[in-house]
Amino acid sequence: MDILNRLPEKRFEELDDLLAFISIYDDELRTQRYFELLEAHCADIQGSVCVELGCGLGLMSERLAQLGARKVFAVEHNPHLFVLASEKLQTYSNVEVVHADARTFRPSESVDVLVHEFYGQLLYDEELYVLDQLPWRPHLVLPNEGKLRAGLTSAASMTDEVVTPAVVRQLEGALVSGLFDEDNLPLQFDVATWQWGLGLALPSVVDLSGRQGDLLYFGLEVCHEGQLICRAGTCSNWSYAWTWRAAQRFRLWFAQGARAPEACFEWQF
Numbered sequence: 346m347d348i349l350n351r352l353p354e355k356r357f358e359e360l361d362d363l364l365a366f367i368s369i370y371d372d373e374l375r376t377q378r379y380f381e382l383l384e385a386h387c388a389d390i391q392g393s394v395c396v397e398l399g400c401g402l403g404l405m406s407e408r409l410a411q412l413g414a415r416k417v418f419a420v421e422h423n424p425h426l427f428v429l430a431s432e433k434l435q436t437y438s439n440v441e442v443v444h445a446d447a448r449t450f451r452p453s454e455s456v457d458v459l460v461h462e463f464y465g466q467l468l469y470d471e472e473l474y475v476l477d478q479l480p481w482r483p484h485l486v487l488p489n490e491g492k493l494r495a496g497l498t499s500a501a502s503m504t505d506e507v508v509t510p511a512v513v514r515q516l517e518g519a520l521v522s523g524l525f526d527e528d529n530l531p532l533q534f535d536v537a538t539w540q541w542g543l544g545l546a547l548p549s550v551v552d553l554s555g556r557q558g559d560l561l562y563f564g565l566e567v568c569h570e571g572q573l574i575c576r577a578g579t580c581s582n583w584s585y586a587w588t589w590r591a592a593q594r595f596r597l598w599f600a601q602g603a604r605a606p607e608a609c610f611e612w613q614f
């Protein structure tokens with residue numbers, strides 16, 4: 346969904362975000378896996394104070410209320426999603442929908458459970474950093490881990506008449522999502538990990554020596570306590586990112602962007 350007409354910049358951004366974020370609900374498997382995670386922690390949620398940072402349309406906050414939370418703060422900074430979540434959650438007297446930025450939101454009570462879905466395509470290129478800077482400490486974070494994994498395959502096995510190996514070679518240095526179907530291609534090794542309380546762990550250089558394949562791909566895994574919750578490709582909300590393998594070693598890092606960290610990538614020749 347793209348907005349095709351000119352709008353004031355702020356309105357454009359807010360509506361563009363609204364359209365981007367409602368499209369995550371096309372990924373029913375993601376929603377189901379998150380519900381299963383919440384249900385598995387039913388005993389922690391019952392009678393507790395919960396916060397959902399970035400509540401979107403409010404589905405997870407609704408499930409927290411249904412699972413018996415004493416109080417749920419559903420925090421959303423997008424004004425349109427805030428209105429939609431408020432409408433959806435208005436019948437729950439124990440849910441307070443808060444129009445605030447997660448970075449500045451301060452809960453009025455001590456928080457037992459924090460729920461979020463702040464994972465970017467490349468793990469740390471959306472809002473996970475907000476959790477690393479939280480000045481308040483929930484007892485339980487759901488989910489509390491994530492991984493950026495990668496693999497190699499041969500470009501010839503993936504390309505077609507349009508996206509030929511020659512086209513792929515032109516993409517050197519660019520990480521492109523949605524270029525090919527993941528087709529059950531396995532994620533073979535970890536590139537970066539994120540853990541609640543520990544933050545992002547990322548080696549300064551990743552060495553591909555000894556690995557076969559001229560097409561490099563990356564995929565996200567959302568995990569909790571070592572258990573896989575969602576995987577890129579399987580959960581359509583995240584897709585693999587692809588690039589031509591131009592060398593044996595690469596660097597990946599995240600730099601401060603205007604709104605969220607931006608992924609930076611370069612080959613080491």
Ligand SMILES: C[S@@+](CC[C@H](N)C(=O)[O-])C[C@H]1O[C@@H](n2cnc3c(N)ncnc32)[C@H](O)[C@@H]1O
Nearest residue numbers: 366399400401421422423445446447448462472
């Ligand atoms: C990927 S969606 C997840 C929505 C919901 N948690 C779910 O799982 O269905 C991320 C949501 O976080 C919101 N968001 C992103 N950054 C935020 C911030 N700094 N403060 C508050 N909300 C934020 C977005 O507007 C969006 O609704």
